[in-house]
Amino acid sequence: MHSTLTGHARCLYGDEYSPTPECDRDHREFLFVERLTFAGADEIRAMLRALCPQVVDGHLPVWIRNLAYRLLLLQRPDEPALLREAAESLWLHGPDWDDIAADLTARADTLEAERSRSEP
Structure with missing residues (x-):
């Protein structure tokens, strides 16, 4: 198995910024999705x-990116910056998810309003 989720994704989908490493491991997509499903927030x-450092770039398929953000938000539901990043990704990749992006x-x-009211 690949040593990191990033390494596994890079082998499977390629990387716009770094060369795809040579690898003799199994690259079936379901194995990556299994790993993503149980990855921690920091690894995702x-x-x-x-x-995808600029949100609009990268070779990850949109459905993988959406799944990654969904899993990340399930683990960290109260991070406004992360909610906005996920919303931005949804807006950039089709109008089908605009209502979800608006909700995020x-x-x-x-969350930001609540935090600013609670700060001294």
Whole structure:
């Protein structure tokens, strides 16, 4: 198995910024999705940062990117910056998810407003 989620994604989908490493391991997509499903928030975030640093770029399929953000938000539901990043990704990759992106942005706004009211 690949040593990191990022390495596994890089072998399977390639990387716009780094060469795809030579690898003799199994690259069946379901194995990557299994690994992504049970990855921790830090590992998922590291993969997204490495392979899609500008949100609009990278070779990850849109459905993998959406799944990664969904899994990340399930683990860290109260991070406004992360909610906004996920919303931005949804807006950039089709109008089908605009309502979800708007909800994520509204949730980020609400969290930030609550935090600013509670700060001294």
